[in-house]
Amino acid sequence: MKKADEAKMRTSTVEVPVIEPHGIYYADDLPRLLRFGRDTAAREIAAGRLRVAERCGRYYFTGQMLLDWIEGGVVNGNGHQG
Helix, strand or coil, X not given: CCHHHHHHHHHCCCCCCXXXXXXXXXXXXXXXXXXXXXXXXXXHHHCCCCCCEEECCEEEEEHHHHHHHHHHCCECCCCCEC
């Protein structure tokens, strides 16, 4: 491997989404932001795991709702949520 390629690999960065706790997000934002399929949010809402606010026929999420959902899925060492 060339030195230039090695240097590029070391300096490349991974894009990390930042969720602002007081930010407002729309359902259309979630697949891009969290990298999951379009039906995942609907499934998580129906299961009661993802909180959502509905106003004027549109779903709204605060950043804190998303962070709570992510943190609520923490898996302990034996592979179970806890």
